[in-house]
Amino acid sequence: MRAMANSLKLPDEDPGKLRRSVVKPKGSAMSRRVCLFQGAFVARLSTALLAQSLSPSEIDPQSLRRPLPTWNQAEHEFGFANWDRIVSSRTIARGNQVHPLSEGTPLPTFSPGGDGAKQLQRSIDNYKLAGIVVLHNDKLRLERYALGHSAGGRWVSFSVAKSLTSTLVGAAIKDGYISSIDDVVTRYIPELRDSAYDGVTVRQLLTMTSGTKWNEDYTDVKADVALMYSTTVDSGMDATVSYMRKLTRDAVPGQKWHYNTGDTNLIGVLVARATKKDLATYASEKIWARYGMERDASWMLDRTGHEQGGCCMQATTRDYARFGQFILDGARIDGQSIVVDGWLEAATRKQVDIGQPGSGDGCQWWTRDNGPFNAMGLHGQQIHIDPARRLVVAINSAWPVAEFTEESLPARVALLDAIRAAIDSESRSNSGK
Numbered sequence: 001m002r003a004m005a006n007s008l009k010l011p012d013e014d015p016g017k018l019r020r021s022v023v024k025p026k027g028s029a030m031s032r033r034v035c036l037f038q039g040a041f042v043a044r045l046s047t048a049l050l051a052q053s054l055s056p057s058e059i060d061p062q063s064l065r066r067p068l069p070t071w072n073q074a075e076h077e078f079g080f081a082n083w084d085r086i087v088s089s090r091t092i093a094r095g096n097q098v099h100p101l102s103e104g105t106p107l108p109t110f111s112p113g114g115d116g117a118k119q120l121q122r123s124i125d126n127y128k129l130a131g132i133v134v135l136h137n138d139k140l141r142l143e144r145y146a147l148g149h150s151a152g153g154r155w156v157s158f159s160v161a162k163s164l165t166s167t168l169v170g171a172a173i174k175d176g177y178i179s180s181i182d183d184v185v186t187r188y189i190p191e192l193r194d195s196a197y198d199g200v201t202v203r204q205l206l207t208m209t210s211g212t213k214w215n216e217d218y219t220d221v222k223a224d225v226a227l228m229y230s231t232t233v234d235s236g237m238d239a240t241v242s243y244m245r246k247l248t249r250d251a252v253p254g255q256k257w258h259y260n261t262g263d264t265n266l267i268g269v270l271v272a273r274a275t276k277k278d279l280a281t282y283a284s285e286k287i288w289a290r291y292g293m294e295r296d297a298s299w300m301l302d303r304t305g306h307e308q309g310g311c312c313m314q315a316t317t318r319d320y321a322r323f324g325q326f327i328l329d330g331a332r333i334d335g336q337s338i339v340v341d342g343w344l345e346a347a348t349r350k351q352v353d354i355g356q357p358g359s360g361d362g363c364q365w366w367t368r369d370n371g372p373f374n375a376m377g378l379h380g381q382q383i384h385i386d387p388a389r390r391l392v393v394a395i396n397s398a399w400p401v402a403e404f405t406e407e408s409l410p411a412r413v414a415l416l417d418a419i420r421a422a423i424d425s426e427s428r429s430n431s432g433k
Contacts, residue, residue, distance in 0.1 A: 061085040076379065076398040077128070077147045083156040083314045089298035090280040090307060092288045092315075099292030099322055104139030107422040116418040120144060123415050127380065127408050128398040130155060131317035135325050135392040136423055147398060149317070154295065155396040157313040157320070158377030161299070162264045164283060164323065165309040166206060166347055166364035167331065168271050170339030171286045177274040181206060188270045191237060195245040200253045202270065205263045206363040207351045213250035214260045218378075218402055225261055229302075239302040240265040257352040257361060261310040264364060265302075268309020279307040290333045291326050293319045317396050324375075324383040324392035348373045348385075378402040384416060389423050 059078045064071065064086045071079060079086055109116030123129040130149040134142035149155060172178045178188070181203040186193045188202075196212045204210050215223040227243070234242040244262050251258075268279050275282050280299045288297060297319065300312035315323075326332075327348070331339045350360025350367045360367045366374045375383040380397025393416060399408060 073128070073398070073400055076400065077130070080130070080156045080379065080396070080398050081147075081149060081153055083154075083300070083312065084298045087312075088301045088305075089314070090278060090301055091284075092280045092297040092299055092313070093284040094293045094296050095284075095289030097292045098294050099325075101133075101135065101140040101318060101322070102138065104136060104141045107134070107141050107419070107426075109418060109422045110142050110144075116422060119415050119418045123397075123411055127411050128400070129380070129395060129415075130398055131394075131396040133317050133321040133394045134419055135321050137390045138325060138329075142419070143318075145317075149396065151318055152295065152316065154297065154314040154316055156377075156381070157315065158311055158379065158381050159261070159264075160320065160375040160377040160381050160383060161308070161313045162261075162310050162364040163327075163375035163383070164287075164313065165264055165268050165271065165279070167327070167339060167343075168279065168282055168286065169202065169206065169267060169363070170331070170343035170347065171282075172271050172274050173343070174338065174340040175275070178202065178270075185266065185270060188273045189241060189266065191241050192245050192266075196247045196249040197245065197266075202267075204253050205267050205270070206347075207257065207361060208260050208263050209254050209257050209352055210260065210263050211249050211251040211253040211256060212244070212247040212260065212263075214247065214258060214262060216259050216261060228262055228265075233303055237304070238269055238306055239304040240269055240306070240308075257354055264310030265308055267364075268307055271309070272306065279309065286338050287323070287326065290338075291322065293322055295319060317394050320383055320396070321392055321394035324385050324394055328385050328387060328390065328392055380408070380412070382412075386420070389420065391420070391423060393419060 059075060061079075061082055064075055064079045083089070107116060108114060110120060111117060120129070120132070124144075124146040128147060130147040131145045131153075132142065133140070143151070145151065145153075169178065169181070173181070182201050185197050185200050185202060185205060189197075192198070192200075197210065200210045200212075214225075216225045217223045218225065220226070224243075224247070228240070231243055233239045240262065244266055247262075250256070271282065272279055277285070283297075283299070287293075293315070295316050297313055297315035299307040299314075302308055327344065331337050331344055337343075347363035348365045348367060349362055350369065351363060352361050354361050358369045360369070362373065366376055371388050372384065372386040374385070379402055380395065380399040382393070382395045384393040384395075385391070395412075401408075404412070
């Protein structure tokens with residue numbers, strides 16, 4: 001979500017199976033599945049395509065194995081809900097127990113006719129919100145679906161996956177697979193020696209300060225974020241490593257923040273190399289199965305069969321909210337944190353300045369100086385976590401454009417403001433009793 005940092009000024013409150021199965025779309029080949037991403041993050045669709053929308057029931061998943069900017073709105077809504085019918089993916093298995101979402105009192109303002117309900121409906125009508133789950137004090141306070149989405153349906157995360165990848169680094173350090181975030185990356189990925197990543201540390205990947213020259217312009221078909229998914233892969237090499245080792249250096253490592261999905265993809269490679277497990281399996285073992293997610297999730301694979309650490313899980317909105325609650329509760333399962341001591345305190349607080357007052361980047365979490373932090377993904381995906389309020393908001397959307405605009409940002413802030421105001425009003429009322 002580069003626009004969060006560079007395109008729009010944020011308000012004071014941030015908007016906030018163990019089995020190694022591979023799901024391959026029928027009739028696809030591994031070399032074709034990521035053709036989707038040659039322009040995967042381009043921001044705008046043409047009005048002509050929007051006017052030619054088909055209903056979701058008429059869409060063939062095989063027809064969506066083409067660049068994302070050519071999708072119309074109906075294809076967004078269908079494709080985001082059926083991502084692993086379009087690309088190859090690996091299952092993140094759930095376990096035998098489900099972490100319950102205990103029913104809390106519904107937020108009054110979101111009852112029919114309330115101001116919050118009207119704001120939510122505007123988000124659905126104008127900004128294609130597909131699902132929202134609000135947890136407060138570990139209780140379910142609001143849940144709503146639209147666009148054919150449902151509590152049991154899954155939705156693509158886009159860059160929300162970055163925050164899960166970061167959490168797996170904290171787990172790998174605690175498990176002894178990674179010695180320190182100050183280790184050099186080449187210790188785990190030796191193919192990066194004699195490249196711009198020589199001397200770059202794990203910490204610098206996590207904070208996107210590797211210093212490599214990288215273009216994440218979603219409107220440029222020749223940008224690195226597009227070419228990474230289409231350039232020929234060197235024989236016998238991981239697709240991400242093959243591309244990233246050819247980059248040049250733009251700044252001294254550790255001195256300049258620059259949003260770089262490729263760096264997060266390398267974090268994924270690093271975790272997989274260190275643990276000797278694919279990311280989906282490790283995510284299941286450490287979080288998904290043990291914490292009690294309700295449904296299996298999936299994780300998109302690249303052309304060489306490896307998960308993309310920087311993008312594209314698919315999970316239910318409820319399970320995204322559970323992940324947010326898991327983080328809010330200190331990444332603890334059965335009273336024990338799965339990450340090394342101090343990890344979340346650092347990862348969810350500003351580590352680098354991103355050029356926006358009051359905002360920062362932690363370790364793959366968007367941070368606010370006043371406490372809240374977010375996992376963000378293109379087309380309106382978000383997990384908003386507010387520790388002071390004990391609040392988690394998970395949102396899935398199908399925005400027609402990839403990033404926040406001057407219209408959609410205030411609308412998202414207004415929706416979160418309505419939720420916060422309801423929580424604060426309730427707290428004041430309770431404190432006066």
